[in-house]
Amino acid sequence: MAEVLVYVDHVDGAVRKPTLELLTLARRIGEPVAVALGAGAENTAAVLAEHGAVKVLTADAPEFAEYLVVPKVDALQAAYEAVSPAAVLVPSSAEGKEVAARLAVRIGSGIITDATDLEAGDEGPVATQSAFAASFTTKSRVSKGTPVITVKPNSAPVEAAPAAGTVEALSVTFGALATGTKVVSRTPRESTGRPELTEAAIVVSGGRGVNGAENFHLIEDLADSLGAAVGASRAAVDAGWYPHTNQVGQTGKSVSPQLYIASGISGAIQHRAGMQTSKTIVAINKDAEAPIFDLVDYGVVGDLFTVVPQLTDEIKARKG
Amino acid sequence: MSLRIVVCVKYVPDATGDRHFADDLTVDRDDVDGLLSELDEYAVEQALQIADEADDAEITVLTVGPEDAKDALRKALSMGADKAIHVEDDDLHGSDVMGTSLVLAKAIEKAGYDLVITGMASTDGTMGVLPAILAERLGVPQVTLLSEVKVEDGTVTGRRDGDTASEQLQASLPALVSVTDQSGEARYPSFKGIMAAKKKPVESWDLEELEIEADEVGLEGSWTKVDSAAQRPARTAGTIVKDEGEGGKQLAEFLAGQKFI
Numbered sequence: 001m002a003e004v005l006v007y008v009d010h011v012d013g014a015v016r017k018p019t020l021e022l023l024t025l026a027r028r029i030g031e032p033v034a035v036a037l038g039a040g041a042e043n044t045a046a047v048l049a050e051h052g053a054v055k056v057l058t059a060d061a062p063e064f065a066e067y068l069v070v071p072k073v074d075a076l077q078a079a080y081e082a083v084s085p086a087a088v089l090v091p092s093s094a095e096g097k098e099v100a101a102r103l104a105v106r107i108g109s110g111i112i113t114d115a116t117d118l119e120a121g122d123e124g125p126v127a128t129q130s131a132f133a134a135s136f137t138t139k140s141r142v143s144k145g146t147p148v149i150t151v152k153p154n155s156a157p158v159e160a161a162p163a164a165g166t167v168e169a170l171s172v173t174f175g176a177l178a179t180g181t182k183v184v185s186r187t188p189r190e191s192t193g194r195p196e197l198t199e200a201a202i203v204v205s206g207g208r209g210v211n212g213a214e215n216f217h218l219i220e221d222l223a224d225s226l227g228a229a230v231g232a233s234r235a236a237v238d239a240g241w242y243p244h245t246n247q248v249g250q251t252g253k254s255v256s257p258q259l260y261i262a263s264g265i266s267g268a269i270q271h272r273a274g275m276q277t278s279k280t281i282v283a284i285n286k287d288a289e290a291p292i293f294d295l296v297d298y299g300v301v302g303d304l305f306t307v308v309p310q311l312t313d314e315i316k317a318r319k320g
Numbered sequence: 321m322s323l324r325i326v327v328c329v330k331y332v333p334d335a336t337g338d339r340h341f342a343d344d345l346t347v348d349r350d351d352v353d354g355l356l357s358e359l360d361e362y363a364v365e366q367a368l369q370i371a372d373e374a375d376d377a378e379i380t381v382l383t384v385g386p387e388d389a390k391d392a393l394r395k396a397l398s399m400g401a402d403k404a405i406h407v408e409d410d411d412l413h414g415s416d417v418m419g420t421s422l423v424l425a426k427a428i429e430k431a432g433y434d435l436v437i438t439g440m441a442s443t444d445g446t447m448g449v450l451p452a453i454l455a456e457r458l459g460v461p462q463v464t465l466l467s468e469v470k471v472e473d474g475t476v477t478g479r480r481d482g483d484t485a486s487e488q489l490q491a492s493l494p495a496l497v498s499v500t501d502q503s504g505e506a507r508y509p510s511f512k513g514i515m516a517a518k519k520k521p522v523e524s525w526d527l528e529e530l531e532i533e534a535d536e537v538g539l540e541g542s543w544t545k546v547d548s549a550a551q552r553p554a555r556t557a558g559t560i561v562k563d564e565g566e567g568g569k570q571l572a573e574f575l576a577g578q579k580f581i
């Protein structure tokens with residue numbers, strides 16, 4: 001069976017969930033061969049094997065951390081040349097997309113970004129994508145070269161599928177461009193202890209209606225009662241009430257959770273672009289005419305300062 | 321020596337309009353109003369600020385797109401860019417990111433540059449990969465997704481706020497930079513700027529001038545193929561209640577019914 005390269009997104013050996021989802025999709029097309037780069041790469045093998053990787057190609061070198069993107073492209077290209085895969089799948093993170101795009105140019109292949117589903121097809125993998133703020137769904141495929149496809153988080157279930165997961169060292173020679181952009185310093189983001197926004201099953205977001213950083217604890221308390229991630233509209237972020245890393249929408253994160261709760265958010269097209277594919281949508285807004293209500297499964301027209309705390313208390317009471 | 325900045329700007333259908341696909345499954349650009357992509361205004365703004373700091377700089381705005389795309393160039397010129405290049409050719413219709421990036425790369429090389437600045441993503445295609453591809457094609461460092469950027473003594477530095485970390489980056493010119501919407505509000509064109517823009521030079525180039533064959537671009541030369549596009553079914557109308565004191569509890573009841581609690 002044809003091999004499919006899967007680019008592993010991990011932090012010091014801890015594999016992030018979207019990569020495991022990619023393995024599920026890769027198994028629909030062929031045999032997953034994972035590529036893990038940087039510090040801790042070898043530690044990814046066990047979990048990758050549990051989820052279907054027949055082989056794990058690893059490489060570590062200081063260049064991966066000290067220079068932006070290109071060293072990883074060199075390594076992924078080395079893996080591509082070693083394996084001759086039927087497709088290359090990469091998680092749709094900011095960096096993943098850049099790595100995938102540069103690889104695609106080098107190997108003369110077309111690229112599809114932000115797929116939300118993937119199936120095998122007669123003429124190669126068929127990718128589902130959303131267009132125009134998720135108001136359209138398209139099916140596309142790569143018509144030249146080896147399909148390079150980036151896939152959004154929450155696009156497939158994580159499935160156990162034990163495979164060999166044999167670790168092999170990948171030999172990489174860095175090209176002249178690899179050291180072009182130096183990472184002078186790196187400040188890791190502090191963990192909030194809450195789930196990752198793009199990976200969370202439930203997202204609770206606040207917008208301009210929250211009316212101040214000091215009130216965002218209302219949104220956080222609700223999120224914590226549900227074990228959810230916290231999101232924010234751009235209006236709330238621009239006002240400095242919540243960090244930009246939590247912004248949901250076109251220029252923030254795109255989320256597709258089981259449940260999305262919007263409080264004090266009007267539902268502008270750019271916000272919808274980042275949450276419209278959520279399974280169940282709930283909104284609390286004091287304006288009955290707010291466009292967000294066009295999307296909801298359940299909406300409460302009311303003041304979030306009374307509705308949200310009541311909801312949080314009721315959830316806590318029910319959970320005991 | 322003068323700092324030559326090329327800013328790539330895209331003309332896109334208005335996101336608040338009713339966007340859709342044409343019969344050949346390309347983005348319909350005829351039936352909706354277009355404008356300079358808001359995300360590319362940030363690129364123009366940073367170019368203007370960098371030029372202000374430099375002893376001598378010249379900003380060229382570049383677009384690949386249909387006749388109407390001139391509007392995007394005019395807007396950028398009225399913000400303060402010095403000149404514009406419009407690449408237009410009937411054979412470009414339906415180009416994918418590989419085709420568009422090839423045309424942009426050739427045009428940038430022909431124009432001459434020390435620094436290329438792009439937006440973080442287009443508001444219609446929203447792929448966000450063109451900057452990386454352009455850097456690969458041009459063979460220059462990519463310093464992308466910056467929320468802060470500075471150019472000094474032939475070096476570009478900037479801050480990239482990523483998922484897991486915030487990084488301080490540095491590269492030598494020539495280089496390619498992309499900026500996010502966190503990089504600082506774009507200025508509005510002044511009346512004077514709008515008047516001045518009318519007299520600024522706009523060059524028109526076609527594929528022949530860039531020595532690109534028709535089959536390398538356009539729908540035919542595209543390396544990806546859209547097989548179908550369907551409007552997402554409208555969400556079925558949900559239940560909407562007015563809070564009369566029990567709104568939070570009613571919502572909890574709904575969530576419990578859906579097994580979220």
Ligand SMILES: Cc1cc2nc3c(=O)[nH]c(=O)nc-3n(C[C@H](O)[C@H](O)[C@H](O)COP(=O)(O)OP(=O)(O)OC[C@H]3O[C@@H](n4cnc5c(N)ncnc54)[C@H](O)[C@@H]3O)c2cc1C
Nearest residue numbers: 207208209233234235249250251252264265266270286304
């Ligand atoms: C290029 C571009 C990219 C963009 N990217 C994004 C993006 O990624 N994400 C994003 O979110 N936006 C984005 N925007 C901005 C977007 O257009 C909207 O401006 C933004 O989403 C509005 O945020 P909001 O809904 O919080 O604020 P508003 O639109 O001001 O809505 C606030 C809502 O809160 C309600 N409210 C007020 N007080 C209360 C109360 N006490 N109780 C209940 N409800 C209350 C109001 O009725 C109102 O509906 C982008 C815009 C552009 C041009």
Ligand SMILES: Nc1ncnc2c1ncn2[C@@H]1O[C@H](COP(=O)(O)O)[C@@H](O)[C@H]1O
Nearest residue numbers: 328329384438439441442447448449450
């Ligand atoms: N047709 C085009 N003409 C000029 N610049 C473009 C064009 N398409 C994309 N760009 C630039 O590339 C950036 C990213 O676009 P994309 O990868 O399509 O999301 C945009 O913000 C623009 O700066």
